[in-house]
Amino acid sequence: MEKRNDPQLRLGEEFFNQPCLSLAKAFLGKVLVRRYADGTELRGRIVETEAYLGGEDRASHSAGGKRTERNTAMFMKPGTIYVFPIYGILLCMNVSSEGEGAAVLLRSLEPLRGQTLMRELRAARRKEGAPQLKDKDLSNGPAKLCQALNILRCFDRRDLASDPDMWMEREPDTNPAEPHDIVSAPRVGVESHGEWAEKPWRFYLRGNPCVSVVNKDAERQSGSVTDNVRSLTCAV
Known part of the structure; x- marks a missing residue:
């Protein structure tokens, strides 16, 4: 396949160096690229993320500032x-952000390129005879994304x-996701962490079929807030 590592599109250090919540939302709509040695590229648009704020966040692997061999990357640049x-x-x-021990989990991608290979990679981890996956089901979850x-x-x-084998890009001629396009909902799988389980720190693109878990209550709430903002703007 043709190589497309355009240095003008690739996101650099300055992009990642922002607060965790901000970065989690900024990732939406960006493209994650995985390149093999022969130039083959797998590409997907990020449509869902979760923010983990580090020491204060009891649902984070780095809660209380705890450093281990496993979570070392969370404390790196x-x-x-x-x-x-x-x-x-x-x-x-995950991808580390500004803030001690803070990182963003990549939850779901919308496949853009290399779907045939993605399907093969996913099939290798599934039961024999399982039905062929649709594109929207190839990477709609954090473990599926990695597979x-x-x-x-x-x-x-x-x-x-x-890194020469993995990077992020902005899409050319594409504007960042607008606030009304982003849904904020509680994170998934952290129910045992009390009040921290209720923090609306999962972000996804409204209406995208590749989102892993749709939260209708959060969508209605964010929709009503957006409508109120629009009404106030029109009144002014």
Whole structure:
């Protein structure tokens, strides 16, 4: 495949160096690229993220400022990849942000390029005879995302701003997601962390079919807030 590593589109250190909540929303609409040695590229648009704020955030792997061999990447420079296992066999990918121990979990991608290979990579981890996956189901979850892009444990602690095999890009001629396009909802899978489970720090693009978990209550709430803002703007 043709190589498309355009240095003018690639996101650099300055992009990643922003507060965790801001970065989680800024990732929406950006493109994650995974390139193989032969130039083959897998590409997906980020449509869902979760923010984990570090020491104060009891749902974070770095809660209380705890540093371990596993979470070291969370304390490294913004833009560092943090790959961790769940259930012993699956992987999830995060990106460190500004703030001690803060990072953003990449939850879902909209496949853009390389869907055939993504499907093969996902099929290798599924039961024999399982029905073929639709494009929207290839990377609609954090572990699925890592399988579809063949993100391995060895990517842990690598720098998205300079790594030759994985990076992020802005899409040319595409404006950032507007606030009314972004839904803020509670994070998934942190129910045991009390009040921190209720923090609306999961962000996704409204109406995108590749979002892993749609929260209708959050969508209605954010929709009503947007309508109120529009009404006030028109009144002024």
